[in-house]
Amino acid sequence: MTQEPLLDATSIRKRFGGFVALDAVDIIVRPGERVGLIGPNGSGKSTLVNCLSGAITSDTGTICFGGRAIEKLPAHQRTRLGIVRTFQIPLPFASMTVVGNLTIPLRFAAHHRPDGGQGESDLDQALLILEDVGLRNKAHAPSAGLTQVEMRKLELARAIAARPKLLIADETMAGLSNFEVDEIISLLLKLNKQGIAIIMIEHIMRAVMAFSQRAIVLVAGKKIADDSPDVVMNNAEVVRAYLGE
Amino acid sequence: MVSPELLFNALLTGLFLGGFYAAVSVGITIAFGMLDIVNIAHPVFIIMGSFIAYIVNRNFGLDPLLTVILATPLFFLLGIVIFRFYYAAFEKSGKGSLRGLAFFFGILFVIEVTLLLAFGVDYRLVQTSYIGPNIGFKHIDLPLRMVIPFVGSMTMVTGLYVFFSHTFIGRAIMAVAQDEFALSLMAVDTVALRQLAFGVAIATAAIAGGFLIVIQPVDPSLGREYIGRVFAICVLGGLGSITGTVIAALILGTVETITSTLFGPSWAPAVSFAALLLTLAIRPSGIMGR
Amino acid sequence: MTRIPSWIWPIIIAVLVFAASRVVKNEYYMFAGYVVLQYIVLASAWNILGGYSGYVNFGSAAFFAIGAYGTVVLDKLWQPPLVVAIFLGGIVASLVGLATAYLTLRLRGVFFAIATLALAIVLQTLVVNWDYVGGPLGYYSVRPDSIVGFPSYVNYLFVIMLVLALITVLVARAIEWSFIGRGLAAIRDNELAAECCGVPTLRLKVFATMVSGGLMGMAGAPFPYYITYLDPNSAFSLAYGINSIAMPLIGGMTHWIGPVIGAVLLAVIQQVATVTISSELNLMIVGGLLITFITLAPNGIVGLFETYRQQRLERASP
Numbered sequence: 117m118t119q120e121p122l123l124d125a126t127s128i129r130k131r132f133g134g135f136v137a138l139d140a141v142d143i144i145v146r147p148g149e150r151v152g153l154i155g156p157n158g159s160g161k162s163t164l165v166n167c168l169s170g171a172i173t174s175d176t177g178t179i180c181f182g183g184r185a186i187e188k189l190p191a192h193q194r195t196r197l198g199i200v201r202t203f204q205i206p207l208p209f210a211s212m213t214v215v216g217n218l219t220i221p222l223r224f225a226a227h228h229r230p231d232g233g234q235g236e237s238d239l240d241q242a243l244l245i246l247e248d249v250g251l252r253n254k255a256h257a258p259s260a261g262l263t264q265v266e267m268r269k270l271e272l273a274r275a276i277a278a279r280p281k282l283l284i285a286d287e288t289m290a291g292l293s294n295f296e297v298d299e300i301i302s303l304l305l306k307l308n309k310q311g312i313a314i315i316m317i318e319h320i321m322r323a324v325m326a327f328s329q330r331a332i333v334l335v336a337g338k339k340i341a342d343d344s345p346d347v348v349m350n351n352a353e354v355v356r357a358y359l360g361e
Numbered sequence: 362m363v364s365p366e367l368l369f370n371a372l373l374t375g376l377f378l379g380g381f382y383a384a385v386s387v388g389i390t391i392a393f394g395m396l397d398i399v400n401i402a403h404p405v406f407i408i409m410g411s412f413i414a415y416i417v418n419r420n421f422g423l424d425p426l427l428t429v430i431l432a433t434p435l436f437f438l439l440g441i442v443i444f445r446f447y448y449a450a451f452e453k454s455g456k457g458s459l460r461g462l463a464f465f466f467g468i469l470f471v472i473e474v475t476l477l478l479a480f481g482v483d484y485r486l487v488q489t490s491y492i493g494p495n496i497g498f499k500h501i502d503l504p505l506r507m508v509i510p511f512v513g514s515m516t517m518v519t520g521l522y523v524f525f526s527h528t529f530i531g532r533a534i535m536a537v538a539q540d541e542f543a544l545s546l547m548a549v550d551t552v553a554l555r556q557l558a559f560g561v562a563i564a565t566a567a568i569a570g571g572f573l574i575v576i577q578p579v580d581p582s583l584g585r586e587y588i589g590r591v592f593a594i595c596v597l598g599g600l601g602s603i604t605g606t607v608i609a610a611l612i613l614g615t616v617e618t619i620t621s622t623l624f625g626p627s628w629a630p631a632v633s634f635a636a637l638l639l640t641l642a643i644r645p646s647g648i649m650g651r
Numbered sequence: 652m653t654r655i656p657s658w659i660w661p662i663i664i665a666v667l668v669f670a671a672s673r674v675v676k677n678e679y680y681m682f683a684g685y686v687v688l689q690y691i692v693l694a695s696a697w698n699i700l701g702g703y704s705g706y707v708n709f710g711s712a713a714f715f716a717i718g719a720y721g722t723v724v725l726d727k728l729w730q731p732p733l734v735v736a737i738f739l740g741g742i743v744a745s746l747v748g749l750a751t752a753y754l755t756l757r758l759r760g761v762f763f764a765i766a767t768l769a770l771a772i773v774l775q776t777l778v779v780n781w782d783y784v785g786g787p788l789g790y791y792s793v794r795p796d797s798i799v800g801f802p803s804y805v806n807y808l809f810v811i812m813l814v815l816a817l818i819t820v821l822v823a824r825a826i827e828w829s830f831i832g833r834g835l836a837a838i839r840d841n842e843l844a845a846e847c848c849g850v851p852t853l854r855l856k857v858f859a860t861m862v863s864g865g866l867m868g869m870a871g872a873p874f875p876y877y878i879t880y881l882d883p884n885s886a887f888s889l890a891y892g893i894n895s896i897a898m899p900l901i902g903g904m905t906h907w908i909g910p911v912i913g914a915v916l917l918a919v920i921q922q923v924a925t926v927t928i929s930s931e932l933n934l935m936i937v938g939g940l941l942i943t944f945i946t947l948a949p950n951g952i953v954g955l956f957e958t959y960r961q962q963r964l965e966r967a968s969p
Contacts, residue, residue, distance in 0.1 A: 169847060195849040203847075209840035211905070220837045223830055225849025278849055399761050401709075401768070450946045462707050462764055463896055463945050470893050470938035477931050585889070589769035596762070627780050634773035641762055642754045 120183065122147045122313050123199065123282055128167055128177035130160075137163040138174070139337040145282060145313050150304075152328030152345065153317045156357055159334040161317050162204060165284050169201040170194045182281065195221070196228040198281030202274075202288055206267040208259040214270060215255040218242035218277040225278035242277060249273045249303060265296045272303065282313045289320050301327055325349070333357070370502060371622040372615060377503070377511040379614025381576060383607045384514035384569045385587060386594040387521055391562040393592075394601030395538035396555050398447065399462050402469035404584035404591060405476075406563055410436065410570020411485075411579040412476060418487040425487045426513065429571030433564045440563030443468075444556045469584070476581035484578035492575060510572035517568055521561075522603045534558045538601060586630060593637035599647030608648055658824055665817040672809055673802075681809040685877060687918040688812040689870050693891060694898035694910035695819045696866035699826055700859040701896065702904030705839035706760045710767035711895035713774045714864040716886040717744040718871025723784045723881060726792055733811060737872040744868020745861045752860035756853060768892075775887040789882030792875040808877050812870075819866050823907040826862070835859060836905075867895075890934060894918075897941040903953025912952050 123145040130138040138160045145151055155161055167174040170191030179187040186194050200221075209217050222238045236244075246252045249269045254262065259270060268288050275283055285304065289297045301323055308314055318324050324331060324345065331348040333341040335357040341348045348354055385407060392400045413432055414425035451461045486492075492506040525531035537544055537551050537558075545551050573579060594613055598605030617632045640647060672681070693711055701707050718740030725736050747770075755766040779787050794804055801807040826832045834855045837845035846852045875881045894917060902913025917937060924933035948955055 171843065171847065190851075190853070191846045192849050192851050195847055201847060203844065207841045207844035209837050209844065211836060211840050220833065220845065220850065221848040224834060224837075224851070228849065274844075274848060399764070401765070459701075459705050459707055459760070460945050460949055462761070463900060464942060466709065466893065466896065467938045467942035467945065470889070471935055471942065474931055474935040474938065478935075585772060588765075589772045592765045593769070596765075625780070627776060630776040631773050634769045637766065637769050638754055641758060641766065645758050645762070 120147075121145065121180075122149075122182060123168070124180040125168060126178050128164065128179070129175045130163055130167060130172070131175055136337050138167065140177075141334065141337070141339050143168075143332060143339070145315060147281070147313055148308065148311050149313045150308055150327055150329045151313075151315045152324035152331040153315055153334065154319070154321075154324055154331060155334035158336075160337040161334055162286060163337075164334065165201055165286050165315075165317065169199060169284065171201075192224070195225045195278055198229065198279070199284070200225070200275045200278045200280035200282070201284040202271040202286050204287045204290070206271045208262070208267060208270055208274075210258075210260040212259055213256050214251055214259050214262070215239065215242045215246060217259050217270060217274055218245060221274055221278035229279055245273050245276050248276070248306070250299070265292055265299075268292070268300070269303075272300070276307065280312055282315070283307065284315045284317070286317045287319070288316075289318060289323055297323055321349075367622060368619070371618050373503060374507060375615030375618030376611055377507040377614070378576075378618055379611035380511040380514045380607075381507075381569075381572055382590065382594060382614050383518050383610035384510075384565065384572060386591045386598075386606050386610055387518055387603060388562040388565040388569070389591050389595045390598070390601060390603055390606045391521075391558055391565075394595060394599075394606075395534060396558055396562075397538075398444075398559065400465050400562070401462065401588055401592075402465045402472065403562070403566060404587035405469050405472045406436070406439075406566035407570045407573060407587070408476065408579060408581060408584045409472060410567040411574040412480060412570075412581075413567075414571050414574050415485045415487055415579070418489075422488075424489055425574055426509075426571045429567045432567045436567035437560040437564040440560035441556050443563070444559040448552060448556070473581055473584060480581060482580060482582075484580045485574070486578040487574050489575065506575050510575050513568070513572055517565065518603060518607055521565070525603065530554070530557070589630060589637065590633040593633040593640070595647075596645070597636055597640045597647050599650030602647070602649035605647055605649030658821060661817055661820045661824075665813055668813055669810060672806060672813070678803065678805055681803075681805045683922055685805075685809050685812050686922065687915055688809070688816045689874075690894060690898060690914040690918045691816040691911055692812070692819045692870040693867055693895045694902070694914040695816075695823045695907065696863045696870070697895040698899040698904055698907070698910045699823055699866075700856075700863040702899050702909070703827065703832055703835040703839065704856055704859055706756070706856060706860075707764040707896065708767045708860075708863065709764055709892055709896070710769075710771035711867055712887045712889065712891040713767070713771040714744040714748065714867035715871035715874070715891050716771075716774060716778065716883075717747060718868035719874040719881060719886045720778055720784055721868070722872045722875050723790050723792065726875065727783070733807075733873055733876065737811070737815070737869045740872035741865040741869035744871075745865030748860040748864025749857060751864075752857040756856045756860070771887060771892065775883050778883050778886070785882070787883060789880055790875065791880050794876050794879050804876070808873050811873055815866075815869055819870075820907060820911060822862065822866070823910070826859075827907050831855060831858065890937075893934070893937055893941065894921075897937050897944075899951070900949070901940055901944045901951050903951030903956075905950070906953050909951050909953040916952075 121144045123143065125143045128138050128141045141164060153161055166172045168179060170189060174187065177187065178185060181197055181199055184197065186197065209220065219238050219242055222241055243252065243255060246255050249272055251266060251269050251273060254266065262270060272288060289300050297320060304314055304316065304327060316324060316327055328345050331343065331345045332339060333348060333354050340353050341351050388403050389400065392398045392403065410429050410432065414428045417423045417428040418425050447461065447464065451464065491509055495502050495504050496508065497503060525535055533549065534554050537554050541551050590613065594606060594609045598609030613633060613636060617629045620632050621629050693715065697708060697711055721740040721743055722736040725731055725739065751766055751770055755763045778784060784790055796804065798804050798807045801810065834845065834850045837848065837850050838852050838855065842852055878885065898913035898917050899910040901917065902911065903909025920936065921933040924936060944951065
């Protein structure tokens with residue numbers, strides 16, 4: 117029996133001047149689902165994430181999250197409802213320590229959820245999350261001096277601290293080594309087991325194949341495929357988009 | 362009641378004033394619109410140009426417009442020096458616009474106070490053959506001291522427009538304005554381009570200064586009046602668009618002059634603020650904004 | 652031994668200064684001290700928005716003048732006790748802050764900064780055209796000869812400003828240490844990330860602007876009685892604008908003590924310079940110091956102190 121979708125976005129359009137970034141894109145995510153979002157550079161993936169999270173407003177289209185229409189809500193309210201995204205280029209709060217970075221979403225997002233935030237202190241919760249991502253030993257280090265992979269983990273940790281129902285991981289693995297990629301995949305799988313739905317945006321195909329239950333392909337702002345990864349990978353149009361004619 | 366002739370004259374004067382405002386603002390169109398450098402000290406560079414024209418005119422009798430044209434290379438170099446300093450101190454570390462803003466605010470202050478100390482609070486004016494006489498036909502009576510700066514301003518602005526849209530370097534600068542990262546990956550020296558553009562922006566201040574002192578007497582604190590105006594024009598026109606700047610300047614000049622005619626000159630500054638706030642509230646990208 | 656919480660110190664110092672004011676007979680110190688205290692208020696108030704969130708307000712003079720001219724209006728209408736004028740001035744200034752903030756804070760910080768500058772210029776235009784408060788000619792307020800409980804009215808003004816300074820510093824500290832302060836810090840570090848972490852950025856920025864503007868308005872309210880002749884040029888003086896920025900910057904913007912240090916330092920320098928050299932030159936000193944610090948020591952004196960302390964710690968533990 118199919119569940120009520122957690123995220124139900126229909127007909128999302130976005131233009132920048134004369135350039136059409138998104139052309140009537142629909143996307144559905146069910147609770148606890150693992151979705152991969154792929155497509156060539158410039159196909160609109162990040163724009164879609166920005167529209168879903170509220171960083172920009174789409175021109176047309178509706179976005180329903182947990183049964184609520186959210187397309188008019190500012191980004192911080194969407195985060196509080198449980199739709200959380202990471203940034204392709206990590207944006208840490210440079211003046212704060214690693215653990216300090218996590219107290220922000222804990223205080224401003226998690227506290228507003230009926231099931232999140234209360235109980236243990238913010239600091240304890242933050243340290244637990246850092247433990248999960250493998251940054252516990254850097255908890256009190258300034259966030260400005262981290263390595264690339266540590267910054268990516270911090271991005272993820274910060275997103276986790278907001279207690280998401282849906283986590284959108286925007287190219288968290290770009291440029292990482294094989295080992296590091298596996299680390300992130302297992303981290304995301306662990307989160308998923310806790311019931312968090314995840315949209316993974318990646319170019320690293322083996323990660324998408326290993327992780328996703330369903331794959332969505334965007335090309336030039338249009339959705340051209342939405343199916344299980346095996347089917348999508350054999351789709352002629354998808355192959356063409358990635359490899360050329 | 363105001364006669365239609367008076368109103369028509371006000372309209373024409375306003376257009377001429379607007380043309381001049383375009384010359385004043387184009388430096389910010391370049392610096393802020395294209396280079397993202399919030400040089401709020403720009404009006405004070407214009408005043409500096411006016412005072413240079415004044416000194417030369419008083420001591421040597423040289424025409425102010427000629428003076429500032431000769432001063433343009435100096436201002437260009439000054440612009441480059443300031444950019445180098447600004448870049449080394451602020452942009453490289455990416456510390457954000459707060460420090461850059463405060464830096465230019467400090468510069469605004471230092472230059473204005475220097476002028477005050479050197480020249481005092483009095484208004485200064487220049488003597489030329491074309492300040493005073495009007496040209497007119499039928500009911501229209503146009504002061505030559507407005508017409509000539511208008512013609513000069515439009516020439517300069519048009520020249521800049523051609524530069525940025527049709528020359529190689531100009532278009533390279535516009536490309537930098539749009540996507541600096543991509544260009545730097547293509548081994549283009551984006552810093553040098555931006556440096557050049559900022560030099561051009563400051564150079565326009567020299568010329569605008571010459572026009573200013575022809576139009577009206579100048580005192581050291583006049584720059585402050587122009588800060589609101591200039592940014593209102595650039596925002597209304599759409600940041601980075603020279604065409605937009607011209608259109609917005611003409612509109613603002615006209616509305617200001619008509620307001621002055623109907624309600625008195627002391628209300629003029631309020632016009633630009635209202636324009637600025639309305640633009641920011643309704644359509645922040647401006648008239649020609651992308 | 653329990654640590655003394657840091658907010659006790661401003662109270663202790665304020666009490667000491669108050670005690671001194673009861674004893675010192677020379678009114679010059681009251682006059683000069685008033686200016687220093689006024690700048691402590693302006694600098695600390697500015698820093699609540701500028702230092703904590705990174706949004707620069709160039710129009711401090713506007714908020715200050717709202718308080719000053721508010722008092723002028725009240726003085727003509729009704730002559731209420733000064734405390735009432737201060738309160739009302741703060742409210743009006745705060746509302747103007749709300750309007751400006753709401754209109755411009757959804758855009759980049761740069762536009763807010765420009766709008767505040769334009770605001771100051773335009774408010775000055777309005778006041779110059781408003782004959783009720785004297786227009787360009789200014790307004791003479793009659794300073795009462797005496798007031799119950801204080802040796803002189805000037806002394807009373809000094810104490811009023813002392814209380815305002817204490818309130819401002821305590822408010823700044825309270826905000827800095829609260830979740831609001833953390834949210835503002837997140838906004839300063841990266842506003843987009845803050846918004847996506849659930850921080851209600853617009854609401855916090857508007858709040859900070861209202862508090863900041865309101866406090867500045869309160870600082871301006873007693874001014875007409877202090878200076879007795881108020882004209883638009885002195886009420887809207889650019890000195891307020893540049894000092895409000897320079898003092899927190901030079902003192903240090905991330906800690907509530909920074910603006911206090913900067914205010915005391917710069918106000919004293921300017922007083923000395925005005926008396927010994929000239930009043931224009933002392934503004935140039937401020938401008939020069941601003942440029943110097945912003946280039947070389949952007950974290951201010953507090954920052955320099957922190958760096959020094961950090962280096963000593965690092966040297967102590969190899």
